[in-house]
Amino acid sequence: MASNDTTTRIFTRISHFLLNPRARRYTSGAIAFERIFDLQFEPRDQLEQRQKKLAQIQALGHDPYPREFRWTDTPAALVDKYTQTPGVELEATKSEVRVAGRIVSLRLMGKAGFAHLQGAGKRIQIYIKKDVVGEQGFQLFHLLDLGDSIGVRGHLFRTKTNELSIWVEEIFFLSKALLPLPEKWHGLTDVELRYRQRYLDLIANEKSREVFVTRARIIQELRRFFDARGYIEVETPMMHPIAGGAAARPFTTHHNTLDIDLYLRVAPELYLKRLTVGGFDRVFEINRNFRNEGISTQHNPEFTMLEFYEAYSNYRDLMDMNEQLFALLAKNITGSTTVNYGGAELDFSKMQRLSMREAIVKYWPPTAGEAPTSEKLASPGGAQEATNRYNLWAKGAGAPYAAAKGTLTNGEWTGLLFETMAEDKLVQPTILYDFPTEISPLSKQKPEDPSLTERFEIYVAGMEVANGFSELNDPAEQERRFLAQMAQGGEEVPKQLDVDYIRALCHGMPPTAGEGIGIDRLTMLLTDSPSIRDVILFPLLRREGGGESSSEAHGA
């Protein structure tokens, strides 16, 4: 978009200016500023105008970039505390408040004026009268623009229309907004700009601010939950010599001094399990994983995962714990165990449980012929045969079909068939369990059926939000699975055997259950956000404008 190009160019230029040491060398008055602003961009008029005003503010005797402001209350705190208090009472006490915020509305009327100050996410109105603040103060008020930061000293009162407001006795200039805020009616609606310039999104869109506050609360709740159960929180490496713990293409980086290539981790799993070997029986980590794969409304190349491991438990124990955890989170975050997501009512008070084979049987399209039975899917060639029959139907019906690359094992066919036909049907919170061994290289097999593992995933709104299992702790079996994986090859598979991990298992890992929960997707569900980009402050975006430096990929 041309308008966007222009805007982003402006912001880029400004940030260059702010980083430019010359810019700090202003003396006084507009002339110095005008020389520094020798820039070729479009909204020059506004920028120059505000520069002139800043110079005038300085000429009035104010520091253009003061160091601090001592406040007594935030706008949000005042609004919270005094919503009910009648004006008479406020006038009677007239207790002094000092409040800082950003000007988000401004109405000047001759020798008086109103404005709204925004701080801590809420707005409070201020009333400025020339009689009260004096000639100097009122001159300053006249030089303010939407977006400026100011502090005020005064007392609370209510206007004719009964709005809680501050009767300003003194104004303090705090910071000039040299560039205008987003349009005040529509706010910032351009999706790209909302992601790229999140700071503007946060000012203009209350909903956006709430999402990120909620995200922080979700993480707090999770910490509380695991703390209460005797877990300790750790941080394991993000730079791995071998990218293991998940099948995903890693990012590559390089350490100069050691002259070694490293991978950004695709999962913390193998390190956390080393810690259970080391005696951290209950351990968790909340941090970033990096996967060099596609970007979509459900995928960001870096995403936050909670991973936790609990010794002496199995996957059934985790399933039970998850039911509690999800219900508790939904309740504490949204106020109810029933959560609206994209128009669907998600009920977190209970979770449907299905084995993967049962899910295929259950969601088999009625018009695709007779559904396979679980026994049939388990038999040799059964899953492939079912997939072929499904594909035949899907091609006729125009539904997505399962495209296999190369030769697959029975377990891989099962996984593929499930993903193709059943995954997006799992809207209500569902625990899907008993995954094929071939697609679960780190999970323990079921004693009565080694073709399956004690593994489950949680699906909500058709999205995978969690993945847990009874951890494989037999080093010989683990080595066999790693080698099988490597033999299979592909970019998603580690290139080398993680010898130290096998060695760690040789020192004995207690029976352990472990799980990962995708924090971004969980936040999407609990904030009714349709895209993962709505819950990540600075999602990875395409490079701006085609050819330039990539330093703006995350915004600023």
Add this chain to the structure above:
RNA sequence: GGACCGGUAGCUCAAUGGUAGAGCAGCUGACUCUUAAUCAGCGGGUUGGAGGUUCGAGUCCUCCCCGGUUCACCA
């Protein structure tokens, strides 16, 4: 990478193939309880870019750029 939708003033959007506009923001002035403040006036455009069709293109055609959605990819 494919498909679909979109790109017009700083922002949000109009404009049968026939003189590029409105509101907001900005500037000047008036106004001492406004709240999308109001009133009067002013400035603001390479219609994403390049070609083409046409007497005439914001509008139609081709290519390119940028963005969104979606599919593919993605334990």
